[in-house]
Amino acid sequence: MINDAAFSDPARERRIFAGRLLISVFLVLVTGLVVMARYVDLQITRHKDFATHSDNNRVHVRPTPPSRGLIYDHNGELLADNRPIYILTIVRERSDNLDQLLAAIGRLIDISENDIKRFKKRLKRRKPYEQTPLKYDLTERERGILAVNGYLLDGAEVSARLMRFYPNGELFGHVIGYVGRINERESQTIDSVKYSGTDSIGKTGLEKFYEPQLLGEVGSEHVETNARGRVMRVLDNIDPQPGNNLTLYLDSHLQRVAHKAFKNERGALVAIDVKTGGILAMVSAPGYDPNLFTSGISQRNYDSLLNSPDRPLFDRAIRGQYPPGSTIKPLFGLIGLHSNTITMDYAIDDPGFFVMEGIERPWRDHNSKRGGHGKGVDLAEAIIESCDVFFYKMSIKTGIDLLSNYSEKFGLGQTTGIDLPGERPGIMPSKQWKKGARGQSWFNGDTINTSIGQGFMLATPLQLAVMSARIASRGKMVTPKLVKSINGETLESNKITEPLAINSEHWDYVHKAMKDVVHSTRGTAKGISKGLSYKIAGKTGTAQVISIKAEEEYDSSRIDKSQWDHALFVAFAPAEDPQIAIGLIVENGEHGSSAAAPIARLVIDVYMNSNTASHQTAVAEVIN
């Protein structure tokens, strides 16, 4: 390329340069304006969006869990408490390397493999940015170590939490139940807002039934966090509303005595305030310690509870269904009187067995030596001595329909409506029931079996207690209730409907017969009358676990204890002005008179606050 100005021409060089510089200035201005436009766009046009985004970045709403309502017994003793514990939590999103973080924590404090296993399980079920607990109940030393090394542990945080604590351990395990971590199924049904600060929920017992009242209202806290999720300051907060406190009818002293009275036996006892229907004591033995469940029970502990032959997790008081045996006799006798099937003078001759026309196999009297109760056995005697043949004969006259219909009014064959979840209804058999459940028609033999509380008939200890309370109150249909008041406000008293219209002579008659079960020399429960300063009315019962052939004698020494008869007892006291009614069963206890009645006596004694020497020694004997 030939250039005219081969030799330096400063002016031309300048001109070329100036031209190019001008182009450059133009380009600089254009690109500069593009950048400026971008900043104007971000800072002015889209400012609001980014301001919001920036606030969302730093300001987080943290739910503050309410403290769960407390549960007190009748006298104000605390049965369910909230105890502050310190837990180590991890927010997955805040940690760059979870395994490294876990390893770092493991070097500082003791973290078991089990902790990590359970943590990883929880990690799968958490919400984003949720604090996932790694270790519960940190010691003061562990908290100190974690606080000092906190800067190394991004994503980990120690926080205080209230944890449910049951001071009485297994004493109220079945009644109060326990809270546990919300599981997947529950998390789909609960209101996630209400539970946003809480990771536990009532699983069984009162904790479950009164969950909405106990929960309280979640509060919130606006906190400013840095990019690592560490809380820098609290901007604003709404206090949570604590849950409502429950006060029960339960008397923890009575409960303790009843619980101890079972010693190593399996069984259940329910004591009811006759006037109000309030549950005074409710025991299912053996019990379990609900505290095991509050922070997640270990598989080993759970297996041992689940696989124990004594089935400690099974609430026998409301879910155990047993043949009521002879405890049903006063009720059936009352029905017989009321329906005019029999009169107070009606008497039979008891040869010790009963033969139905057309049926070869005779019905034996279980409660008497061969030879029977003799001649002239009336209803009173049949109750006092527990004569089966009387009821066999009577039931054929009344028929199953009458027995069944009236029994339901006394709480049998249907749930009682107690404020606990999972109550079972038992079975009060009837023609209709048999058709539906078994697809068979009813035979007279079924009526005869039912007449002594055997056969198809089943009842829970709670139902037996309700039955005896309704007999005691002369037909007042009180509903059993555990909770007396919520936050000091007494619940609207159980609706007392019109008492059953039954002739008071009949009531007197049955009450007297039941009193004589304990207080007459021929009564089956006369063993507990010693030293009583008041009168107890009751009825013993024995329920067969296996069927014994008619011609064979039941002999406990020849069979395994798990097949021994169940011992039952229903009672109320004082007989003249009933205040407390009891239903109880001792599984495989053999005889209501020897195994069950003494427990009832002890509980009633404590309730009546008797000061007799015999009472005190008896109580002391049981408790120690």
Add this chain to the structure above:
Amino acid sequence: MLRNDFVRRMESPGGDKRRSRSLHIDLPLLFILISLCGVGLLVLYSASEQNLFYVKRQALLMLVGFGAMFGVAQFPMRFWERWSFVFYGIGLMSLLAVLFFGVGAKGAQRWLDLGFTRFQPSELMKVAVPMMVSAYLGKRYIPPTFSHVIMVLIITFIPVLLIVRQPDLGTALLIFASGFFVIFLAGLHKRYLLTAFLLALAAIPILWIFVMRDYQKQRVLTLLSPEDDKLGAGWNIIQSTTAIGSGGWSGKGWTLGTQSQLNFLPESHTDFIIAVLAEEFGLIGVMTLCALYALLIGRCMVIALNSQSQFSRLIAGSLSLTFFTYVFVNMSMVSGILPVVGVPLPFISYGGTAIVTLFLGFGILMAISTEPKRIRIDL
């Protein structure tokens, strides 16, 4: 118009001006630089979470920088023209040394460990390459001929390729740009420009497939849709645009930017520092900084226009445009219109070698500005 003003001012004798001339200090340039450094330290204090350690170190480096600038300004342009190939040579040697003995981090090998300090040869090349190209073209007539263009390409591409190998694509592109600015200002013919443009287009897929590493590609992809990977590669750009946008007109106040103070903003005291300024001082702050940059670049261009030799002109023009490129690239990448490349914001970002190199460049500009007049300019 601007030019006439400048001419008039140069003609009017003034005592101070004369003294500053003899000390080789360009007062307007000095004033702007001091202002920028002040703004830089102010923002850095906030960006480093009120950590005086960074501020003190940066201030010390700035002092070293000012010293270096005054030192450089004392040498006449003839000296720089004559010795430019030596500096270029030293730069090349040290780049080669980096290739074999270099140290670095995150898979990149960019530094030479001199025992007492670390030194980044590619920084030196930011001045040495345009100086070498200017020196080469300064002796030749312009516009450059084909063989001159080839020569300039060779001078430019040797260091550029060495730096790409480190790898440091951002710096390599900026150094290439500084060489290109020289030949562009020297009047490179339009057809070369067109060819270069087409070649550049053609090079994009080649770069993408053969040269760029995965993380570099990722940055480009992230720019296109940062929301795809909110917690990963997109995090930086989402947080920086949020910081800028939430600043609004007047900002959240000094040291009160939540994005930067609560660590949402990455690299807040180095490459992303403009986001801190934008968040805390708002658009007003950004505009003020841009005005300072505009004054600085304008002043540099005036110096270039009035310089005494071809060499001076070319290097002054190239340095001004390179400086603008730094500002442009940094502000664009932080605000999400260019992919994230490691380019600091001049005088504001915290960083060792880079700040000293900047001052070296302005030392050259001061030397040009205070050269004795050989001819009177009259256009």
